[in-house]
Amino acid sequence: MSDSNAKPRTISDLLGPNPLSNWGKWGPDDEVGSLNYLDAAQVLRGVAAVQTGEVFTLQVPIGDPATDGDPVWPNRRSAVRTSVMDEGFFERGDAPVVPEDGHRWADDRIDMFLQGSTQYDALGHLWYDGQIWNGYSAKTTIGSLSRASVAPIGERGVVGRGVLIDMARHRGKDVLDRAEAFTHLDLLEAADAQGVTIEPRDILLVRTGWIGSFYRTTRDEFYTDFNEPGLIYSRELVEWFQRMEIPNLATDTIANERSFDPETGIEVALHCALMRNLGVAMTEICWLDDLAAVCAADGRWTFLYTAAPLKVIGASGAPVNPVVIR
Structure with missing residues (x-):
């Protein structure tokens, strides 16, 4: 930018x-980035x-x-599950084969965006200036991610000590407002109020x-003036993540950060600063509400966090069901 006071675009x-x-940092062929920090010592720290x-x-x-679709990014569709075999097929005479031994079965398929539920991003999911994580060319994403897809994360798995910071509860709200912002300093303040230390x-x-x-409102209301609350970019925040060697950020939002800056229109800056660069x-x-409720009840905000996304070869993301043990 020629004008140092101009807003970034x-x-x-x-x-x-x-x-x-x-x-x-982890060699020229690395595809899992800061998850390398989760060595055996970190696994044992989580178990402890x-x-x-x-x-x-x-x-x-x-x-x-029971819901009007699933919570997904606005340009994605909710998953559609379809029964392709069940008792109805046998009753109608549509079953391709009727086993003489009398057994029957149900089968189904699903059509969904791989990032249409709780999910991990591949490190190659988002980029700028023609390069993805670790300097690989963005051309490696054409047709299929040949580098930094979600599969290496699925192969590796994610295990370590998790810590939950409840920004909504800290600010006395059931849910933060649209586009409500917070920084790493706010996280540290909330952690202090909770009596926990982010290590x-x-x-x-x-x-x-x-x-x-x-799940408490209509779909139209949820997506009206859509801009999720969340962390916002600053160089100081990125420095903190790098200094703290944070391997994994998980949130109860679709973008893991404020969706876009209302002043500049720049979207998902932390995907680039944290995921693509760090x-x-x-x-x-x-889904963090149930976990947050019990943590608040007994004042314990740390736990063993375990997860592994589906090993979808070449994919930019994949569903996951993280398991937390307190």
Whole structure:
């Protein structure tokens, strides 16, 4: 930009000519980025956080007939599950074969966006300036991600100590407002109020109440003036993530950050600054309300976090059902 006071209009403008980067830190062929921080010691640190053995799953339902579709990014469609074999096929005489031994079966298929439920982004999911994570060419995404797809994350798995920061509860709300912003300093303030410390290499979970609100309102209301609450970009925030060696950010929003800056229109800047540049894994559309309720009740905000997205070869993301054990 020629005018130093002009508002940034592109990701390159916003992040500047020398953005913080972890490219090459784990070698030229790395495809899982900051998940490399989760070594055996971090797994054991996560196990040590388990005290009562309570289990929570963090995936939202897929294809729940009680709701008007699933919570998805506005240009995506909800999943459609179709029965392709059930008792009705036998009753109608439409079964391709009727076993003489008397057994029957049900079978079905699903048509969905791979990022249409609780899911992990591949590190190659989003980029700018012609390069994805670790400096690979954006051309490696054509047709199928040949580098930094979600499959290496699925192969590796994600296990470590998780810490939940409840920004909605900290601000005295059931759900944060549309486009409501917070920073890493706000996270630290909320952590202090909760009586927990965010430690290096923690898997960071942040609750806004946003996905929970999807199930309490109409679809039209949820998507009207759509701009999710969440973290917003600053170089200081990126420095904090890099210094703290945060391997994984998980939230109860679809974008894992405020959807776009109302002033500049720039979208998902942290996907570029954290995921593309630092290799931070992103887990989106998490169900955190139940976990947050029990954490608030007994004041324990840390736990063992485990997850592995589906190993879909070449995919930019894949569904996951993270399991938390307290």
